[in-house]
Amino acid sequence: MHDARTLIDMGEEAVRQLARRGYALDLSALESLQSRRSQSIRRADELRAESKRVAKEVQQTAKQGGETSKLKDRARELKDEIRDTEAEQQRLQDELRNLLLTIPNLPSDVAPDGDSEEFAVEVRRVGTPPSFAFEPKDHVDLGEATGILDFARATKLSGPRFSVLRGVGAALERALVTLFLDLHTQRHGYVEHSVPFLVTRKTMTGTGQLPKFEEDLFKTGVADRELFLIPTAEVPLTNLYADEIIPRDQLPLALTAHTPCFRSEAGSYGRDTRGLIRQHQFAKIEMVRICDPADSEAELDKMIGHAEACLKELDLAYRIVTLAAGDTGFSAQLTYDLEVWLPSQNTYREISSVSDFGTFQTRRANIRTRGADGKPTLAATLNGSGLPIGRTLAAVLEQHQQQDGSILLPESLVKYLGFRRIKADGTPSEA
Structure with a gap:
């Protein structure tokens, strides 16, 4: 605000x-x-x-x-x-x-002009997209052929845009979660949190989801208590410090959490309805940093590196782009997207957005620190995906698929899984 x-x-x-x-x-x-x-x-x-x-x-x-x-x-x-x-x-x-509350954040001068992904500016590419001697399958066909993904039964349970992971598929999901949390807590210095998945209107307003995006949220409640299912762990993690003054010597704060995320995806019908790319419920590891506003640029660079580390650990080809001003999220002043290569679509697709919000969220949520003079002043917030599990799993399946229908998993996952390959029949194999 x-x-x-x-x-x-x-x-x-x-x-x-x-x-x-x-x-x-x-x-x-x-x-x-x-x-x-x-x-x-x-x-x-x-x-x-x-x-x-x-x-x-x-x-x-x-x-x-x-x-x-x-x-x-x-x-x-x-x-x-x-x-x-x-x-x-x-x-x-x-x-x-x-x-x-309805006025978006002022865009950074770094953000290029434009109002869609077509105006994003590429920063760099990392890794080489795999080349196959066969026609690569998409993650849906791979998942259903191996039996590790079951969209039909998920639809029976909850309707479209949900998924069920089975056997080694569920194990792979769990391994990705653990790998990312280990990276962020052990290598990058984030403090892991377990947070509520249901939050109040005030909490949603603090990070900018309300009032503008109410139609994209799942709302529930008990008796006269109104509660919202979180669309991202950014919401509870950032608002942990609402109405507080954080001691200057404690900054920056680095917070992470693994949560389900719930989004109605209002207005997106007909887009990415197949598979794991755009679902009503998905798991994600979120990174949040709270810092002195003067340090937000440096903190943003750190967070980009932390999201990149996840992709590098999985040997995934990706690129980084700077979003155009008109395509940047409501609360952000500057956003970089990390886009992973999806062979089935022959293009890069967004897998993580890393954003600097400046003091926009902290004014709404009343999150402060103290300046050099000791007086209360607004802190700054940043967040990024590190990473969404469904989209990451889709990229792993697609980029590491083999001609015989198996998936050769990255070495970094072996210690969490106990196996290296998902065979074409969905069973695990050490080689």
Whole structure:
């Protein structure tokens, strides 16, 4: 969320920057709302000051034996005026906050112009996409042929866009989770958390999922308790520190968690409905960092490296791109996507987004630290996928498939699985 005064002071520069995101900022409406709120605050302060003066006059006049009825009438009038003015002040405050909650973050100058993935700028490619002497299968055909993926029974249980992993497929999923958590905690210094999968509206608002993306969330509740299923562990991990002041010497904080993620994928029907690419429920390892705003650029570079490490451990070919301003997520000021090669689609597909949010989320969630002067100041947040399990599993199956229908797994997984190959019949093999 933005500070209204900052946007107003930026003026047309704020309008220009937000236009790069496809958002038309009505600066005059924002100025008017901010002005009326400020006037209501001043008016309430003046009325309260007058109310105190009148109260003293009533006491003094009564002591002197004077007539106090008119003063008491004025005191009652002031009480009513204060109540009405405070109600107006709250209404304007709510209206201003609701407006600010809908305004996306200002894009970084590093983000190129454009409003879709077509405008993303490639940073680098790592690894060589595999070349096959046969027609490569997609992960759905591979999974169903080996019997490790069962989409038909998942649909029977829950409808489309769900999956069941069976036998060595379930073991492979578990191995990927453990590998990534070990990398992040043992090599990269993240602290693992186990967090709730159901959170409040306030928590969802703190990281920017609400109010804008309510249609993409699964909502539930018990009695009068409203709760949302998390779309990513970013939500509970970041909000762990909502309304807190983090000691300066504890920064940066590095948090990670393995959770299911739930997304309705509203508006995406017809896109990536086959297989593990876009599902209503999927597992993911999330990385979150909270730091001094001055350090966010360096922290972003670190996080990209941490996500890359997961792909390198699995011998997967991938590339990194800088997202265009208009294609960057609502809360982010700069995002780099890591895209893994999928042979069946003959292209790179997004597997991790690593984003710098600056102080956008911390203003919403009231996450602060202390500046060099010791005064409270907003911290900065970053997050990234490290990695989603379903998409990673799909890439492993596709990039490491063999002509005989087996999948030769990366060496890094052997210590977690106890085998190296998934044979064509779905059984494990050491070689």
